Amino acid sequence: xxxxxxxxxxxxxxxxxxxxxxxxxxxxxxxxxxxxxxxxxxxxxxxxxxxxxxxxxxxxxxxxxxxxxxxxxxxxxxxxxxxxxxxxxxxxxxxxxxxxxxxxxxxxxxxxxxxxxxxxxxxxxxxxxxxxxxxxxxxxxxxxxxxxxxxxxxxxxxxxxxxxxxxxxxxxxxxxxxxxxxxxxxxxxxxxxxxxxxxxxxxxxxxxxxxxxxxxxxxxxxxxxxxxxxxxxxxxxxxxxxxxxxxxxxxxxxxxxxxxxxxxxxxxxxxxxxxxxxxxxxxxxxxxxxxxxxxxxxxxxxxxxxxxxxxxxxxxxxxxxxxxxxxxxxxxxxxx
Amino acid sequence: xxxxxxxxxxxxxxxxxxxxxxxxxxxxxxxxxxxxxxxxxxxxxxxxxxxxxxxxxxxxxxxxxxxxxxxxxxxxxxxxxxxxxxxxxxxxxxxxxxxxxxxxxxxxxxxxxxxxxxxxxxxxxxxxxxxxxxxxxxxxxxxxxxxxxxxxxxxxxxxxxxxxxxxxxxxxxxxxxxxxxxxxxxxxxxxxxxxxxxxxxxxxxxxxxxxxxxxxxxxxxxxxxxxxxxxxxxxxxxxxxxxxxxxxxxxxxxxxxxxxxxxxxxxxxxxxxxxxxxxxxxxxxxxxxxxxxxxxxxxxxxxxxxxxxxxxxxxxxxxxxxxxxxxxxxxxxxxxxxxxxxxxxxxxxxxxxxxxxxxxxxxxxxxxxxxxxxxxxxxxxxxxxxxxxxxxxx
Numbered sequence: 126x127x128x129x130x131x132x133x134x135x136x137x138x139x140x141x142x143x144x145x146x147x148x149x150x151x152x153x154x155x156x157x158x159x160x161x162x163x164x165x166x167x168x169x170x171x172x173x174x175x176x177x178x179x180x181x182x183x184x185x186x187x188x189x190x191x192x193x194x195x196x197x198x199x200x201x202x203x204x205x206x207x208x209x210x211x212x213x214x215x216x217x218x219x220x221x222x223x224x225x226x227x228x229x230x231x232x233x234x235x236x237x238x239x240x241x242x243x244x245x246x247x248x249x250x251x252x253x254x255x256x257x258x259x260x261x262x263x264x265x266x267x268x269x270x271x272x273x274x275x276x277x278x279x280x281x282x283x284x285x286x287x288x289x290x291x292x293x294x295x296x297x298x299x300x301x302x303x304x305x306x307x308x309x310x311x312x313x314x315x316x317x318x319x320x321x322x323x324x325x326x327x328x329x330x331x332x333x334x335x336x337x338x339x340x341x342x343x344x345x346x347x348x349x350x351x352x353x354x355x356x357x358x359x360x361x362x363x364x365x366x367x368x369x370x371x372x373x374x375x376x377x378x379x380x381x382x383x384x385x386x387x388x389x390x391x392x393x394x395x396x397x398x399x400x401x402x403x404x405x406x407x408x409x410x411x412x413x414x415x416x417x418x419x420x421x422x423x424x425x426x427x428x429x430x431x432x433x434x435x436x437x438x439x440x441x442x443x444x445x446x447x448x449x450x451x452x453x454x455x456x457x458x459x460x461x
Numbered sequence: 462x463x464x465x466x467x468x469x470x471x472x473x474x475x476x477x478x479x480x481x482x483x484x485x486x487x488x489x490x491x492x493x494x495x496x497x498x499x500x501x502x503x504x505x506x507x508x509x510x511x512x513x514x515x516x517x518x519x520x521x522x523x524x525x526x527x528x529x530x531x532x533x534x535x536x537x538x539x540x541x542x543x544x545x546x547x548x549x550x551x552x553x554x555x556x557x558x559x560x561x562x563x564x565x566x567x568x569x570x571x572x573x574x575x576x577x578x579x580x581x582x583x584x585x586x587x588x589x590x591x592x593x594x595x596x597x598x599x600x601x602x603x604x605x606x607x608x609x610x611x612x613x614x615x616x617x618x619x620x621x622x623x624x625x626x627x628x629x630x631x632x633x634x635x636x637x638x639x640x641x642x643x644x645x646x647x648x649x650x651x652x653x654x655x656x657x658x659x660x661x662x663x664x665x666x667x668x669x670x671x672x673x674x675x676x677x678x679x680x681x682x683x684x685x686x687x688x689x690x691x692x693x694x695x696x697x698x699x700x701x702x703x704x705x706x707x708x709x710x711x712x713x714x715x716x717x718x719x720x721x722x723x724x725x726x727x728x729x730x731x732x733x734x735x736x737x738x739x740x741x742x743x744x745x746x747x748x749x750x751x752x753x754x755x756x757x758x759x760x761x762x763x764x765x766x767x768x769x770x771x772x773x774x775x776x777x778x779x780x781x782x783x784x785x786x787x788x789x790x791x792x793x794x795x796x797x798x799x800x801x802x803x804x805x806x807x808x809x810x811x812x813x814x815x816x817x818x819x820x821x822x823x824x825x826x827x828x829x830x831x832x833x834x835x836x837x838x839x840x841x842x843x844x845x846x847x848x849x850x851x852x853x854x855x
Contacts (some may be wrong), residue, residue: 129462380765398757399761
């Protein structure tokens, strides 16, 4: 038993963290042109070169054959920099395709030839293998597929089956959002497996844990730099203790994500509960820390000139995506 | 990252489980309020553990320990918590001995101190208490004033300590005294082993809010302590005390944290079986179910944080500041577990001597969790300064 990353895992974290900080940091959203715009092909290929989209997919299906442990590590990093949800969607879609035996699609996703966006669905109907639903798609411009996960199944739907689709502005203005309809379409891949849904939930929970950490770091950094009453505001306990509470929340969220990921890897019977707990802890940590980060920043935290507001908004997007995929109450406290 | 225990760890777990199952004491534990009886019971139990070869699991072999990993210690606590055994952790009179006096001696003590005291601790021959806080020095520990003057090969101590748990049934004390008033206040402190039976030591118990009188004031009137009892050197006691607190905040509460996992399961079962005054089962109430969900998830997180802390401490001799995060999270959570218990019990929770009296006492006792070992506020300052790199905030 050792919940700390191995040296190899630390290397993966270091490489990914440095890459994201240089290429797709949260700051990029300050440029209007970067909001909702699909990542350029060269950038996407750099992610492919890092092994991002197949890291947890079995080697025989064209992936790197690493485990859920490595996947939560990179999902956390994606959360920290508010990377496009389509990056997480593509990773997850590669799993779905590979598990369904659709190696061509899996290969296309892993190699960067295809992308998959995440969507929240309502009125999902699955009749004789054909799906109808209303979708809210995030960062779907240029995506080839859409991933939908609800409490019953995971579906990979061809973007061409979305009709109509219309652009709406998203509360998280860093994202492109579309409202779309899919009618009696054949999913490219589907899975009714609980393990697949848990993998999805943990992807999102890890991204939320990443948001909690990034918000903590943003607040701590501002508390060290900003001066009032002639001293750094972090020297006031009202601020310092708020930051400490953010550290506690982030630590709890990340520890539980790792624990749940490792239980999933081992296939323990308690894994579904561990994943549900990760969902509960991470979403509270992310939104709580995002709020506290705005508060520590004061007036500027309320403006769009600082990044603080993006963490709040993205936390809400991920909470929506996660809550449609898991019944945390029913899983943790079964009543029937 | 690996959650699997090694085959050897699993074998150890099996052995622990079997032994605990076969060795559950027939005699019930005395009430917490009867401290002398608790002392006799807990020490006899510790002796039993020692004789059976379970004492000092992660302590060095040369001082009577088993020399095993902290992971094995964690496994012991996990099995112990599930086996309905006599109190461990903060509820045992052996808590200070095992959780921080022993580790402090292992880390800082002289060979003589270690070979004299550590076997006595493991064999259940002695009880230790902690003499850190004073009426004028709580969170500001370095402001302590209990004075020690060097007289030949002795220190002569005068002053007062407070919040000393179980002082009246203790043999030895981790005592912090002021040996110098020059320079910075934390540079004139000495950590010394005080014999609680020495002439001039007077103990006055104080009843705490959970109803037991384990808290004490301790008065020192020309108490003579051999200088050979100093741990870590004269005027170097702040360093020694910081290691005591590192153990106290870093590893001492693993047992309590693991115990909480059992408590939340018990609470969920209670919510299933309890019919409330409106005629419905407690768990059928959506608000109670949601609170149980959150507590269950948070108890899971405590377990995960404990595993992370153990992982960190496997590769360092002295626990780092990270344990304070677990401490803050756990201590507040443990109080909320008790609050939900009270809400589920309704009027029954107000019957002090009713059938849930032990759970209610435990709940009330948990109000100490955000004060002891450094208040929640002190722990937050540690997190802010040592983990987040914020400036000193006082």
